Amino acid sequence: MTEVETDLYSIKDKMYAAADCIIFGFDSGKLKLLVFKRRVEPLKGEWSLIGSFVRLEEDVAEAAKRVLKEITGLENVFMEQLKAYGRASRDPGYRCLSIAQYALIRISEYDEELVEKHGARWYDIGAVPDLVLDHNWMVQDALERLKQKARYQPIGFELLPEKFTIPQLQKLYEVIYQKELDSRNFRKKLLSLKVLIKLDEKDKANSRRGAFLYKFDYETYHKLEKSGYNFEIS
């Protein structure tokens, strides 16, 4: 883009680009991360995020979707770029920069067989093992982003089944924010946002009494969003 591009150095300065995915799930009240045991050298047997080189003819975002589908069978899930990791020394072998993207998936929907076949495994977010290269940093950064973003945008719902209960939702926010929330205030706040649809069904999985199921009303949310409404859950 500048004069520098045209000087003689540039011809040598091609490098690999990897798309690495931080895949979050939520299950049994825990936030989980999907990691992957490398089956090939170098670093065979080490835990790693799921990723791939970006091919010359594909978009970076496409590459991430490709590997996500390969490992989980899922398409059309929430995925957003976190940032690029570009330290020259980050990969000891060859120069490779990584564009990290995080995905939020409904843990009930992924293809278990496929995941196992690829040597992948869910880890509780509090017990993620050592990962190769700078992948643990990526996870940290992604968690931070999730924490920030969940506050102002309804992305938490991407981690829950389509039908969920308020206590489930509260638990999710508690693990994301790493703090306990008051159930009365939480419920009041959520319902005041007018974007939950109460169903006529109960989920009795967690109590004898059962809790009403709700759906997130994306349509209403998008309408409200356009008219300067702001979603916020503290």
Next chain:
Amino acid sequence: MTEVETDLYSIKDKMYAAADCIIFGFDSGKLKLLVFKRRVEPLKGEWSLIGSFVRLEEDVAEAAKRVLKEITGLENVFMEQLKAYGRASRDPGYRCLSIAQYALIRISEYDEELVEKHGARWYDIGAVPDLVLDHNWMVQDALERLKQKARYQPIGFELLPEKFTIPQLQKLYEVIYQKELDSRNFRKKLLSLKVLIKLDEKDKANSRRGAFLYKFDYETYHKLEKSGYNFEIS
């Protein structure tokens, strides 16, 4: 990072990485962007962000610092990665992904001569010309990030001289947020944060009466930050 990396495709999949800088300044009550007229083909004569290929042996962040220094003479300024732009078709010539970083500089401090020598120019943020490739998107995204970030972190001060007046600071926030603020509330809020040091000097550039100069107290800010204080300017 996955099996895909080891297949036969990967050997061909090297690409260029550019570091492009969105350089913001603030002057005469306006937010400005530093852009650059390309002197070389392709796209000679077009306006562009300032950037460079990332060299094999340098960090992406270093590359951005390098070009910033080349054009403005400045070092140690606020600079943060925005994100990577990785569409396969973004550069019509060769595959090149760009890691965009935005910088906030004190417009009084840059090296004018150097800037002119490189064919660079400040544009009012409301009147940025068409830029090459996806650079206008980068500017939009950077503005959005600036708006978000200025709210919760004292980065606005990076755009002001070390000594500034409250009305100057207010004007800055007004152009970033694109809305007018109430001067009584603004002053009250800022002073309540306890991170401005009032000086015994006045700046008479903008009024006969003159306005007191202040400095941002980074030391106190960092202390307060550690003890769970949060900066916020709405």
Next chain:
DNA sequence: GCAAAAGTGTTAGCCCTACACCCATGT
């Protein structure tokens, strides 16, 4: 003396927080 920007207080309403008890139901 006047123009032009700097500086100053108060009030009302809203939202967040804190807090404790009853309900429904399966065993």
Next chain:
DNA sequence: ACATGGGTGTAGGGCTAACACTTTTGC
């Protein structure tokens, strides 16, 4: 009948937002 999680209301305090006039001084 009891244990377990689901569901409900209120009051106080803090923060934000709205609002108008006086001060200073160079010309």
